[in-house]
Amino acid sequence: MADWANLLEETDVAIAKEVDKIHITEDSNKSEEPTPPAPAAAAVAAAAVATENTPENPSEDPEKLKAENSFFTKVLRSQLVESKTEVEIQQRDPNSPLYSVKTFEELKLKTSLLEGVYGMGFNKPSKIQETALPMLMCDPPQNMIAQSQSGTGKTAAFVLATLSRIDEAAKYPQALILAPTYELALQIGEVLQRMASRTEIVVEHAIRGKRYARGTRIGAHIIVGTPGTTVDWVFKLKFFDPRQLRVFVLDEADVMVSQQGHQEQSIRIKKTLDPRCQCLLFSATYEEDVMRFAQTVIPDPILIKLKREEQSLDTIKQFYVMCNNESEKYESLCNIYGTITIGQTMIFCKMKTTATWLLKKMAEDGHAVAMLTSDISIEDRLVTLNRFREGREKVLITTNVCARGIDIEQVTVVINFDLPIVHGSGTPDMETYLHRIGRTGRFGKKGIAINFVDNAETLRMIKQIQNYFNKEIVKLNTDDSDEIEGLVC
Structure with a gap:
């Protein structure tokens, strides 16, 4: 038992030393950039091994996840939001x-x-x-x-x-x-x-x-x-x-x-x-x-x-799309990408398996895509975030591990592949929704948030979110190219 405790302590010290080497500044990538992660195909295989068919939050220690999310709030920030709301x-x-x-x-x-x-x-x-x-x-x-x-x-x-x-x-x-x-x-x-x-x-x-x-x-x-x-x-x-x-x-x-x-x-x-x-x-x-x-x-x-009504940025247009299943969600996603030019996108999923499936589908279709879940070490997450910031990957698929974590000017679209739900309640998680869509519309720029809705229950949640924040969420038909093109107007 003593040997095990000593080994654990030595491991903690080694990790702390490695984190000491991480400098998250504008210049850190130039001189101390970590080794780039494996290509998307290898990442898919590795992710599939580590992934369980469970929601991100309930399968993890919620306190650990919340603390890690706090850290990612401050990662990669080089500018400030130009907020005009009064306090x-x-x-x-x-x-x-x-x-x-x-x-x-x-x-x-x-x-x-x-x-x-x-x-x-x-x-x-x-x-x-x-x-x-x-x-x-x-x-x-x-x-x-x-x-x-x-x-x-x-x-x-x-x-x-x-x-x-x-x-x-x-x-x-x-x-x-x-x-x-x-x-x-x-x-x-x-x-x-x-x-x-x-x-x-x-x-x-x-x-x-x-x-x-x-x-x-x-x-x-x-x-x-x-x-x-x-x-x-x-x-x-x-x-x-x-x-x-x-x-x-x-x-x-x-x-x-x-x-x-x-x-x-x-x-x-x-x-x-x-x-x-x-x-x-x-x-x-x-x-x-x-x-x-x-x-x-x-x-x-x-x-x-x-005030609550001031917490949602006015620069974000919010939409919802009716779908029957994950395949229709992916089809809607492809229609959006095939119609308008998008800078960088964050896609939020509830399940790790959904994130892995989506990563594989998008990589097969030729998209430069990366994935973050809580299975990935903090050091590797920082590498992925830096690559996303630099535009090496245009799409970041994640779970709630990054709901609070990225401020990147080029993120123009946030997609809720699955709506955030309070575990065990069947009600929308308003705080997580706010943080998710807040990944776009940064620094005073306009952003788009698109929610995929697959049944009457999630449609009811969309109405609840709309009423809670007093912000309209407009229905979007992704089969209509003209309507999709109107997103950027």
């Missing part, structure tokens, strides 16, 4: 004036931080940053719970606010950022390091595989970590004193507070903080019960959130 703000004192900024100069940042911001390609604050940053950076510090759609600059907002609170001369941890997975922690750490590149601020990662001798005192200014490792560093190894922290951030808070283990560990750390420590929760979505819980954890927070 809803609730603050402690309703009579207090609200401030917003249109330029980063208005925040009166240190020159070194301002240079870091512009060095990352941010020319002006996004909508969420316009509103959140003045409140995040005001004195005295204010706690905040913020919700905004994917791609709007949440990470850059709390990173910039955190960096602005750091005293570079004080060589001890002054900020702690927690994320649900070590991959996401590494990604946040990279953003911190890039934005702080003109400063002397040091960032450390409290993740699996990072080891220091007992008695070590961490001298980094900011720690980014996962809850489990951070709890060990604080309570067992005493690497730093949480009472000295000025900023405490929970990223992807809907994941962090909805998972029992992460929830307990995060609360345990939170209880050790100085009452003056600024506490921030950021996420793309909050279910009502999670929001209520978050408000019990964060005292007197400012709330920034989107």
Whole structure:
């Protein structure tokens, strides 16, 4: 048993070292591009072996999938969504004036931080940053719970606010950022390091595989970590004193507070903080019960959130197509591809077997296609995503593993080969639907979402989705070429 445990630990360390080599930046492909995956035919064969005839989510650990999805939200992002929707703000004192900024100069940042911001390609604050940053950076510090759609600059907002609170001369941890997975922690750490590149601020990662001798005192200014490792560093190894922290951030808070283990560990750390420590929760979505819980954890927070009707991007045209079976769905797909010119497409399936079948059919018909499911390792998924971003494959077939995960400007069409359904309920999964169709219409461009409907039950779900988001979903006849051509008008 001891040998097995040692082997497992060595394996975890090796994986952590490999992930340390992954740099998800605009330049990473030029110098450290991983070996390209096998051609489509070989990929089909490999996928068929690994695939089970079960839905993606119920067959996997739902907490693991949700945490991994959080990581992919931040992968491959090089631009921000140009969102024009207004945010809803609730603050402690309703009579207090609200401030917003249109330029980063208005925040009166240190020159070194301002240079870091512009060095990352941010020319002006996004909508969420316009509103959140003045409140995040005001004195005295204010706690905040913020919700905004994917791609709007949440990470850059709390990173910039955190960096602005750091005293570079004080060589001890002054900020702690927690994320649900070590991959996401590494990604946040990279953003911190890039934005702080003109400063002397040091960032450390409290993740699996990072080891220091007992008695070590961490001298980094900011720690980014996962809850489990951070709890060990604080309570067992005493690497730093949480009472000295000025900023405490929970990223992807809907994941962090909805998972029992992460929830307990995060609360345990939170209880050790100085009452003056600024506490921030950021996420793309909050279910009502999670929001209520978050408000019990964060005292007197400012709330920034989107109204439900503003969560669905106005730039996305939504359609549905009536089909009787998977063969008719594929025929409709071929009609769409044969009639109009499409940039890149994401196709969502419920079953892994459906995804594999579709991959094989499209590859046989000559399409440059790739597939992502939870069977594939995170490292290999990153390789596939990079290839898709570069346009080596025009079609990405996936399950909910990527519902939250890609921001690529060239994605013009999202197809729900199967509608997302709340497991065991027979009702549409509104949150997943929103994230799926949000893979198109990025950066202010127009996008198309097409839903394949194969029976009266799924047609009823389409009506429910339409009513929920108050957005029309138009019936599309894929046998009519003129009607298909109208999609691009």
